[in-house]
Amino acid sequence: MSEHVDSVKTYTAVWLILLILTGVTTGVAYIDLGAFSVVIALLIAAVKMLLVALFFMHMRHSTKLTQLAAAGAFLWLFIMMAFTLADVWTRGLVGTPGR
């Protein structure tokens, strides 16, 4: 928290990397990578998210409790996504008896 004051240099570096990654993700979108374009786009987005959370949102200076709560978001999101998609994507894979 406020006892950790990061330098303007650190913030500027993070900001520049974020801008570069935005350029990269836009450029890569025009290259045909097949199914991997989604993977690459999400990977770059995840890196940008981590940079914003760790540096701009001071996550790296947060208490363990706060870090755990924030990381918990991924667990809840995973449960919602995985269980819903497990249903939707497997419908019709097995025949329904009596139909």
Added chain:
Amino acid sequence: MAEQAHAPVESLALREQFNTPEQQKESSAFGMWIFLVTEVMFFGGLFLAYTIYRNTYPVVFGMASTSLNAVIGALNTAVLLCSSFTMVLGVRAAQLGRRRALVIFLILTLLLGMVFLGVKAYEWNQKFVEHHIPGAHFHFEGAAEQGPAQLFFSLYFVMTGLHALHMVVGAGILSWLLYHAVRGRFTAEYMTPVDIAGLYWHFVDIIWIFLFPLLYLIDRHMR
């Protein structure tokens, strides 16, 4: 701040229910993070709906997604990232008790947020011109099925619309901060509102970091 002989002194930085200013700050940040986790679930439902329908109608979603202007989207992403940068510098200024710098960075953040919303308004207007607003006059050229195309634009408007609504709320919070920063309410000892608002502003940025590639980019290579 009535100081009596043995009564503990209460201040903005240390309310009586907390033991130390540090504990108070941590509690505030923790509370904000819990709220942001609920926001992750809120937007998560929309991302999930988008994933399901994009998989169900990959061709039409690809065409509809490619009709968006990726260059404008990328530039607007850059604007938003710049606003996060000015916001974090504002928080830093508040940490160091620099009132003037805080005011300047809050104004810059607010302006960049307005630029983002302005560009968004321009993009939405383009959708009106192109008849890409779901409803009676919807028409998407080249798509055999209009239904899935409407579905894409429905999700586009709900997702970018809710994101923009968060930006509007953020702009309101920034204005409130600005008012109190000008009046000198925030000090190096007490700048929790600035800190917490920063968390919110960066979070809204993170949502856009995912919206941008998912809505604008991932089907572009097929064209």
